[in-house]
Amino acid sequence: MQQILQRASSTARTSRTLIIQQVQRLLSTQLEFTKDRYNIDRGKFGTLDDTHYGYFEDLLGKDRVIRDPEECEAYNVDWVKNVKGMSKCILKPKTTHEVSAILKFCNTHNLAVCPQGGNTGLVGGSVPVFDEIVLSTTLMNQIISVDDISGAVVCQSGCILETLDSHLAKYDLMVPLDLGAKASCNIGGNVSTNAGGLRLLRYGNLHGSVLGLEAVKADGDVVDCLSTLRKDNTGYHLKHMFIGSEGTLGVVTKVALQCPTRPKATNVAFLGTNSFQNVLKTFRKSKHSLSEVLSSFELIDAQSLNVVTKHFGKQCPISQHPFYILIETHGSNATHDEEKLHSFLAETMSDGVVLDGTVSSDPSKIADIWQLRETITAALQHDGYVFKYDFSIPIKTFYSIVEIMRERLGESAVTVCGYGHIGDSNLHLNITLKEYSEEVHGKIEPFVYQYTSQMRGSVSAEHGIGFRKSKYLQYSKSASAIGLMKSLKQMMDPKGILNPYKVLP
Known part of the structure; x- marks a missing residue:
């Protein structure tokens, strides 16, 4: 059964990857350079010359130094x-030694560097703003060790999340992180952005699963914090400086993760309800009735589902409603879990909280239901230009910003929708236009960040800050906290060569 589930999941993710590639091909209009759209001045960094290229080619070989403009695109x-x-x-290194040599050379010659993994980020943190050297970790993809007793895995930072998860399945383990971009994102990028994902409700934040890591500082020094112990209370927890720092303090080269046992039973319920208040009632009920097996509780509003059914021809498995809920359970006893889920559904429907629903343990049906949630981002691209926001908002006011923005923008927006992880109060607000509009942009920002701050929320729940949110960091962090971040940056990277123009305002 588990192998069937893995195959169904892999097929679904392959389909999702093809959808994303299709969307990218459709977006054929010439994209304006970031520096021009946002009127950014280039930092006082060096410019590449033949001497620099010669060093990189001697170190890596010509095949791992990409200079062709079309390939660089x-x-x-x-x-x-x-x-x-x-x-x-x-540049495409394969080892920590090569990363160290590259950064030491770049630091000496004042050359700016943009670390990049799978390039699946949504806040502009993984691509250069000007002519920074892109340090791609995609060839650093070795799985170094797996301890099937403790559940600790050690790997290079360029391992693709799905590939790592498939390898761990041989040991009856799983990566404690699941993302829509699983087929292409890298574990180092996940750690560097402190990615959240779909099952945080069950397995917690990624930073809690990172046992240790290895990173290279701007001057080429290697910081070895690659512990595989769950308890290592010896001085400062240096690994946390690199988790979530988005490559601005160092380049993560190896990661040690604590991985849970793979569930023997997986079930999914897809439910429909008529109000956000009923979504909250269902969530509260699920925590009581499904507590020990509940792994995901996802909200999808009607507008989000509509773009998937419209652009990708997907079918909704239940009747139409203003709000949909996707619940997943992970457990060890299939019969027990199915009984609990069916009982939960019967109770919520008899109370009139849930109006319609379907439950499945069939791997192919589970994959189909998850695709309704995981392809929303790709489907929205078909509308035109997308403004994407990732907030943590107190759960009682979780959906209010979506309704406010619909009224604020009116007919100037094609779609205003909200979906996300109710279990950890993480909302994804998406606004689509036929094409980019500076006027509409001005109506959206900084209003959405100001509103989130007033609600005592966070301007970034799981996507990070990157380039696009750096000037809005002030809405979630105090002046003293930002000052300390700047001091750390100055200490770790005095010349500012690592991922410039990102994270810090």
């Missing part, structure tokens, strides 16, 4: 086509 644009850089050099 893929590394200069984020996958949602919102930001675009001008890098003329992509």
